[in-house]
Amino acid sequence: MKLVIIGAHLHREDVEPPAVAVAAGDLRLSGIEVADDQPLGDRDLLLRVAKTRAALLDRATFIAIRYGFTVRDGDTSKVAPFIERWRQLLIEHRDDVEMTLKIAAPAPRPRPDRRDFTSGADYLRALQAANAEVPPAFRDAAEARIPCLARRWTARDNASVEMAALVRRADVAAVFEAGAALERDFPDVPFLLSGPWPLEVFADVDQ
């Protein structure tokens, strides 16, 4: 059997069935137990993991681990370098979650064609330049109205831009109210406010 890992948790009791807990230093990793030969691309497995992930967040905030990491025989050595950092984050943000504001570009820019470039660096610059942009007035309003502890903007691709916000669980309702106000005031800006999510963007040690 192998565990398809979902997240890293501060306490053993933060992990509930159908998720299984495995020790990783002081922390616990949650996962879904599957047969060794079970393909990770299986649709039903993906849905099971997605639903379990959401249920775990209802219980307590955790560090999200991207789908695809598996553990066999309790060997969690690959996450050892992260443990202390994760433990600090989990203590610091026990009562916080992430929210995502995803904005679809009003007029997505055409993606550059790799064959038009002889230099990889030029191609990367062109890709960057083709990233979607948020109307400045909407961006300012979103930053002013959405109550958060921290935020990070990311150009996902040439069709959407995302703001990840670290918010207190107690403020989630206020965040949705801010979303409603944005919807009223910017009817022409297509966006989706979603969450709460576990620590995803703000768990990245490189950021």
Place this chain on the structure above:
Amino acid sequence: MPEPSEDLTLLETIDHLLDRGVVISGEAVISIGDVDLLYLGLNIVLANVDAIVRTSRK
């Protein structure tokens, strides 16, 4: 603001599952047969943006 539909919520959840969170080194390659999950993730993101536009126009 109106709650997103159940389908949109699930789509968004799967998008986060495949495209957010800490990447553990050495475990990023996921492909089954001819289907690469990275490709699947891309499709989900594209579908999601399309869904956002449609939802917004309602």
